[in-house]
Amino acid sequence: MRLFSDLHQEEGNRIFYKEPKFFTKNSPKELLSYALGATLYMPATRPNIHQDLLSKKHAGLTSMVICLEDSIGDEEVDLAETLLVEELSRLSEDIEKGLLDEDDLPLLFIRIRNYEQLLRLKIRIQKGLHLLTGIIIPKFEPEYGKLILYEISKMNHEGYSIYALPILETKRIIEKETRLDELLAIKNLLDQYEELILNIRIGATDFCGLYGIRRNPDTTVYDIAVIRDCISEIVNVFLRSEHPYVISGPVWEYFSTKERRLKPQLRQTPFRERFGQDGIELRTELIDKHMDGLIKEILMDITNGLTGKTIIHPTHIRPVQALNTVTYEEYLDAKNIVDRADGQIGVMKSTFHNKMNEIKPHYYWAQKILLKSEIYGVLNEEFTYIDLLTNEIYAANPELVKS
Secondary structure, eight states: OOTTTTSOHHHHHHHEEEOOOOOOTTSOHHHHTTTTOEEEEEETTSTTHHHHHHTTOSTTOOEEEEEOSTTSOGGGHHHHHHHHHHHHHHHHHHHHTTSSOGGGSOEEEEEOSOHHHHHHHHHHOOSSGGGEEEEEESSOOHHHHHHHHHHHHHHHHTTOOOEEEEEEOOHHHHSHHHHHHHHHHHHHHHHHTGGGBOOBEEOHHHHHHTTTOOOOTTSOGGGSHHHHHHHHHHHHHHOOTTSOOOBOEEEEOOOOOOOOSSOOSSOHHHHHHHHTHHHHHHHHHHHHTTHHHHHHHHHHHHHTTOOSEEESSGGGHHHHHHHTSBOHHHHHHHHHHHHTTTTTOSEEEOTTSSSEEEHHHHHHHHHHHHHHHHHHOEEOTTOOHHHHHHHHHHHHOGGGOOO
16 A cells, blocks of 8 residues: 555656655554554444445545544443454455455554453454554553563564554653653663554543543644643653654544634635635635644644644545655755765755755754655655645545636
């Protein structure tokens, strides 16, 4: 699979200077950790998950989590486990029948409730366990997290290839007096199982719940001071250049609604300059779906070093992936920095003659950009994320296209 595979080939060739590469669950970990893109969560009680994957219902979907935790009721756990077992078995059978190619599946993850459930699922899942890319571990903390990581490591020694994705969302992490000790304890544990850790996720909804806070669709998690401070320290601990992990952006909870409290957060000018009146109509369409708040939060994620995002609605797939694409200017800067890191020079003017590129301070950034470019692609110089959003909106709403 690859990102933006739902684009027509001609359109992809027109928009991308360097198209996204194909990847599978068996791709190298350093690339796969960037490949999750917009990770769609759905409860395990949702019917016909395998049929949705077979029909490729959600265009552009590259990673998906089947959730056994907070998205289902406490009284639904046994039912949810049974349905999960059935769905994985059906997927495995579809592949055996040639109805589906395993490499066409999105990266599949299960969010478990606890260690005991993982042990139970290992026994209950007779077919399809090999299709999983990883296990999402909610409310991660060192003591029980160690048990789960050890169990996943055992599964891999038994022939599976399964990653772990801890979610940082507990009381000890959000509360200031225990935060640093807890983060450092988690970091020490994850370093011992580094080969298993594909991605670190941030549970902003759980954090907010501990304070009775819920952001509205006009604000981002970065507008909530207690969450912003916590994300800052998570980035400080886990994104350090000497031993970094890929950190994913927290979930965006909202989708289409007309009600607003604040002014729209998308400027008219970029849309008008790019597409004229059609661009203004595209902007209106995005605002009506509350995509402007989502776009603002994605931009803040990227600014703070996060890659990809948890989502709960398929309409969020394209915005997350479009905004994470690498611009032509970023790519040239990154490539020049890496290519010239031979000790001959320390600083140089950028190709666009608008900034200074220092080799040593910008080297880690450049490495990350080049990795992202493999997965998200590089846009041609005259294109922006708006072109990718335009393609999706117009495909879904042909009346917006004017003759």
